[in-house]
Amino acid sequence: MGKLECRGLTKVYEDHRKALENVSFSIETNGIFALIGRNGAGKTTLIRILATELQPTSGSASINGLDLLTQEDKLREKIAIVPQEARTIRWMTAKQTVFSYLLWRGFSYNDAKRLADESLAKLGLEQYANVMTRRLSGGTQRKVLLATVTAASEADVIFLDEPTTGLDPISRRELWEILRQLGRDRFIFLTTHYLEEAEQLADKIGILKDGKLVSFGALSELRKTVRYQYSIKLPPKTQVPQLKDGEVTTDKSGITQIMTNEEEAFRLAKVFAEHAVKFSIAPVTLDDIFFYLVGQKARDE
Ligand SMILES: Nc1ncnc2c1ncn2[C@@H]1O[C@H](COP(=O)(O)OP(=O)(O)OP(=O)(O)O)[C@@H](O)[C@H]1O
Ligand SMILES: [Mg+2]
Known part of the structure; x- marks a missing residue:
């Protein structure tokens, strides 16, 4: 090869x-x-x-x-x-x-x-x-x-x-x-x-x-090159609990995204499930990685 x-x-x-x-x-x-x-x-x-x-x-x-x-x-x-x-x-x-x-x-x-x-x-x-x-x-x-x-x-x-x-x-x-x-x-x-x-x-x-x-x-x-590997999304007006680690952003439509590590992501998922809060959880996408590495966040650092 x-x-x-x-x-x-x-x-x-x-x-x-x-x-x-x-x-x-x-x-x-x-x-x-x-x-x-x-x-x-x-x-x-x-x-x-x-x-x-x-x-x-x-x-x-x-x-x-x-x-x-x-x-x-x-x-x-x-x-x-x-x-x-x-x-x-x-x-x-x-x-x-x-x-x-x-x-x-x-x-x-x-x-x-x-x-x-x-x-x-x-x-x-x-x-x-x-x-x-x-x-x-x-x-x-x-x-x-x-x-x-x-x-x-x-x-x-x-x-x-x-x-x-x-x-x-x-x-x-x-x-x-x-x-x-x-x-x-x-x-x-x-x-x-x-x-x-x-x-x-x-x-x-x-x-x-x-x-x-x-x-x-x-x-x-x-x-693996970005700080957080998981993304949790919450519908508008959902209260975000105190995070042990992670970053929270809210977009124009009010959807909140929490980027965090695996352990914290699963802890949060459990909390949301217990309180019947709607949420989605997924590994970070290329979009997330790209914005993290070359987007606003990276430039602000
Ligand atoms: N022939 C050239 N002479 C001088 N500077 C150049 C020349 N070609 C490209 N550049 C500069 O080199 C840098 C990289 O340009 P390049 O065209 O490789 O970027 P790119 O990633 O392909 O961008 P795009 O997504 O817009 O196509 C830019 O700052 C550009 O202005
Ligand atoms: Mg080009």
Whole structure:
């Protein structure tokens, strides 16, 4: 099994802005990895460095044994990327789009034609094969872009920068299904602003904050990096008992959330049950973890 390894990746742009700071992690290149973080956290910078589009200021990385800096030509044959700002070419049909990408990657004419057909079919895009992409909705255009990298059958690692941004909830779920299938025999490295997507889709998650990797691992491992592992929710106007440990917040709709440790969570649950107070209890979600690590609370500290 191969690995993607980053060792101290740092990127300082010309204007001296530090977009990445000493990012190190190692991950097996199978399944799906999701990188999350606020606007400007450094997600695109990291993806562009790993996809050999951008040189790091310092640090190194390798993917499946190929070094990013010294073996970039070999590495490029093994990876594919759909950038954040990628658009289809308006005057090409869906099939021409995939076909020309494959020719550019070095496939023969016949292989490119066959793979383009297969890939469009895989993504349920057959009916758009001969339609100019300018006539397709934004979501379908994104699927066509995904079809290009799916067709690049020799690419074991696929980088997707915000693949589902702007898609409607149904199209998003359709795309998740496609990504899950792709993740069975490839490694998908994606970024997203939809935390539910990362939670549902990714085997491992990384959280970037101001260029630093503040959390990395499976969701169960991420939970260990925050102070409290449990969340209890109470309906509006419920009296909150004295806590031994934990944090209480109330949202606009009056729902109170108590974040606390396991022992205290179960003690409180017992108290609520005894007093017939309605409540829900669950392990903290990625949402809770994200807000804890990069949201208001973290900034106030
Ligand atoms: N070409 C560039 N030149 C100078 N600064 C840049 C360049 N590209 C990005 N930056 C800066 O580097 C930081 C990280 O940007 P990056 O695009 O990697 O963030 P991101 O996490 O992808 O954000 P978003 O969620 O908005 O896509 C930001 O402060 C950004 O302004
Ligand atoms: Mg970005």
